[in-house]
Amino acid sequence: MKFKAFSILTVLFLSSTGFSQNNKVELVDYVDNFIGVRDANSSNVIGPQLPNAGINPSPQTPGGDNKYDMDCYNINQPIRGFGQLHVSGSGWGKYGQIFLSPQVGLAVGETEHDSPKENETATAYEYGVTLSRYKIKTEVTPATHSAIYRFTFPKTDKANILLDVSHQLGDIATGMPEKYVHFIDGEVQFTSKDGDEMKGYGLYTGGFSDGNYKIYYCARLSKKPVSVGTWYNGSISEGSTLQKAQKKMDRIGAYVNYNTNESEEIYLKIAISFKSIEQATSWLDLEIPQWDYNQVKQQARDKWNDELNKLVVEGGTESEKRIFYTAAYHASFQPRNKTNDTNIFGKDVPVWDDHLAVWDTWRTLYPLKVLTNPSMVSGTINSFIARQKLNGRVKDAYVALTDKDDDQGGDNITNIIVDAYVKGIEGVDWKEAYKLVKYQADNDRKGIMYGNKVDSSAMYKKLGWIPAGKMSCSVTLEYAYNDFCAALMAKDLGTKADYKKYLSRSAQWVKLWNPEAESDGFKGFIVPKKLNGPFVPIDIKKEWGSWKNYFYEGNSWTYSYFMPHQFEKLVTLSGGKDKFAEKLQYAFTNNLINYGNEPAFLAVQSFHYADRTDLVSYYVRKLMKERFSEDGCIENEDSGAMSSWYIFSCMGFFPNSGQNLYYLTGPTFPKITLELENGQKLTILANNLSPENIYIQSVKINSKSWHKPYFTHDMIKNGGSIEFVMGDKLVAKI
Template identity: 40%
Template structure:
């Protein structure tokens, strides 16, 4: 490795002012992640908005859509990047003629255009142009029909993705949907509610209120094939039938038909009031332009310079996807105070605590504040705060650990203001002393479970992966406890966080490397399993991973892990072997931190090398290398381009070098953080903080917080920078 010193030119570059990119919204392409594994939504939303309208297609994926399939219509709610489907409710289908049976009115498409704040398409079956733009809780549609006296808008009140769109889910979720729909006397407005069977989350009830800008020439309700002309009310009969309403319009005057709809999880009255407040008129352009302003403000959190147009598009699309979920549904649920923030659609905090919430801590601390305060409100109302919370319904369907602890601990470590930390601590204490019960579903009172008694879970479903995640939960809980003066709790939980070693089998071996986390029976007997076998979802021993990956998941005791794996040099050889032989599932959440572990053995160059291979080659204009998982994958990419990476739940960032020449990170209430680079290559040769040399390959949050200019000097070859400095902190 070569040693490169900071030159006067490099120091001068670090002092140059940054200028905002002209229009970050121009670099957002919502099609990225829709095709392939990303599972993102092609339709528009507002940042953290409740509604997310989008086209649904025949044989749609988890997001309800496949680009090679005909469009069935446009529904108002979707989840983004998830590994299971949800929502797809309150479908609107513009037609010429009248068809009410799903599958009989699907249309091919042309001229599809997807933007962050609006979506448009031409439905070629009848030559209908469709445009839509959302507010936070409502959507405005504009349909341009051909000249006809038989144009229709059909509304399906019971469709949902798990039961009607995603074929892989239908066997489980094709169940009756209790519903009611009512039309006004002139047919211009419709309202109602339905109770849907859920998807990944539990059953939920949703309400709607919609208006059309003109009275239809005829209207009625329908149930499957049967029409009820002039009828103003319809209820489901408890069967699998579809039902809804229709309106007929004369469009020979060339005027478009405009429709607007609000969705509420509280009541029809709440939806009606929301629509009147958020879309009081019929000005499509006003709604569209307001959405664009919201997105420009959100995306302006990070300004970039340099890179190619494609690289900027991938970056800003990732930043866009990091602002979709969770969703702000404050005031939507009756059991919570209207004044209490309520953040919903935590599809899986197991996904989002590692990179998404640390990104919010940097650029949107208000989101972190409100999320933690919503945890407090949920603890007080529901008595528990499970990781999954969709449509206001808590679900004890855990993928591993208690991720809420990690969001709270990360927020506390970074000094997020506006939280009553003693109340937040009650959430942590409840999880640590009443939960940590091991894998179970929908049964929070299952019992103490072996983890709280042993500090590990005997061999079974997810036993090793959940034990390791619980260990880190306990460390995070102990950190908060100690800061709040709860010494006894801190001692108990910190001691339990060390018990991951009880599942470390020093004799387990693969490819000449010894020591792996392995399943163990309650009597202490080891079970020999294939270290490379992928566990899948809710399978024995490892959740969505294997022993190779989870043997590295000890974020709080990395130094001990290095020792257990044979010391510094052997650790380096082993981790390089794991990456080179694809033994680490680098695109799933448990492995997000693994490339950063080279920092603990003073080889930041190896972190840079493997991070570049992981993110620089696999994130493209065609999509992502895996499910976006509610912005988890996108935020992982954003961190990789910033040149920083968080050890979530702690106050530590690893320094890897930025991918752009310059970035300005807007920090609300503080001076911008300006990140710059000089030189070519992926390896860091030197770092300065406000012009002063920094020899460590990591920073604490307090250091970053007071830094205005973070400059990296880069090299095409590995260098000696930070090879002799103190490694990142690790619990003894």
């Protein structure tokens, strides 16, 4: 999902990253947390977190350059403080709690303690900055559900650490009215006689997804405070050890005070939970039992090295490696594993949360994890099954343990399930998974209401297409592919009637193909059609926006290439291979297809069906060069969707998610080694590769010559090799 414009701010990498103590460059040292932060749009969080972990401590700033400030941070603004939970790379925000502000003096008002910054560093495993206003150096490194801060104070008798329970994203993000995003209830309590432990909770509403959510916390300090206190709506109560909210949108918190020597270090460790204060306390006891900051930091480094070593590139420039490994980092944040951290599901029931949303991630992120982390994929699917059993539905977005009612497109939970099924992922009861796929096919596919009374769901299931209305064309196309994926499972696990029904329905998108619709001299496009009436004349180039008429976040040019299961049919409707390639090349040349958004991910791959693999290689590289840099990826990262696209493009093959199919594009590194979860390795070699030699001359898969522009997952699921020979000639066929 995309909502922003683009700008670039150049910052040197070496000033923002740390290297291992023995000066040996490890893979984690290539991760640059400023990528996706320097630009105004990628919305990546600058603070560190572990792979798919439950906590993400990060600084927050006021006064962002964009409407929504999804990552709560703007590189040009002063720092307000540090929240423990954020979502990264999204087009709409969430969280921002539990908020900490180290200070000299005590300012409890939301806007009263901002500080300019200096000496800012940001790596995968640690964030550090000096707050110039207070001369306080702040560093933080994460565990799974907990984090430890190191505050280095100047000499003062007014050293304070503020905890704000009421703060959340809406206090930072412009454009998020209080009535939609606000604090409802909460409390903070000093729970030790020395004042070095605080516990409590906050109840909040708003941000992406619907409903209220509660966050519990436990915080401990390494040194007994001189004094403690709480505050309520700006009024400070020195010596108070308990503060509760009295009404919605109250402001509450606590503070601890110290007399510090010059460069004295005080540590604070904190854990959060969506289950209980007891669970937060347990996480803290388990994950950070001591006060050894460097040990937690080293453990975080080690975990990221383990994750990143699943993808080892050789050759390429240092800049290319930084972009690649930062992409691998960004592709490992969400969803979050909240198993055993919720009151909703039982012990050890898989819970994978913070899907913002699968509309973004089904196309590239999950196919990448099928290769590098299949247990995450099976865990997600088992979480889908548990959610369906408990709630009777599994929606596109699931954030803070709540389904969001509004879908962005189709029932794309189905696509994730079927992609894993056809690729043979283990650890899933596939009969139970098919029950969910069948439920969505038979009971969902509801689309958007057509007019005031007519249910478009009934129309889609009867007609196979949705009459003109809100998102009617894009949703029809997505449902068609959902049905095709459902048919793949139904063929093995369902009835013949189900298989035929879903397969037949998946082909009805052609009813929205108007061969006479014209744009820039080209004919044949997907356009809205009235029920029992004609096609609706529209501007084929118009970008319709979000939850608007006809198309979601795209135009007809873009969606007229979204038929992942029937590209051959699309080529025929377009007048044959030559005309198809000419029209698509014109679209890319003239920026008529927004490749920075998910609906267009497969458009460039469709050149294969016109026997123009050379154009696939050309445009993939062109798009990589234009859209990915050490600033960011131009538009929202979308929970790792864009980074996963980039990683596949570097590896030289690309998934048609939901099918057992990869398209060959040619790699951008001389050698890449994937370490699969089963211990096997897949080696990708690019002989004769250079900036000019971008076209595939020949391919061998597992040492055998291969003459098709695609291959199947079965060929690489147990490791093996893909060996390319590259050249500078335009070779139409492999």
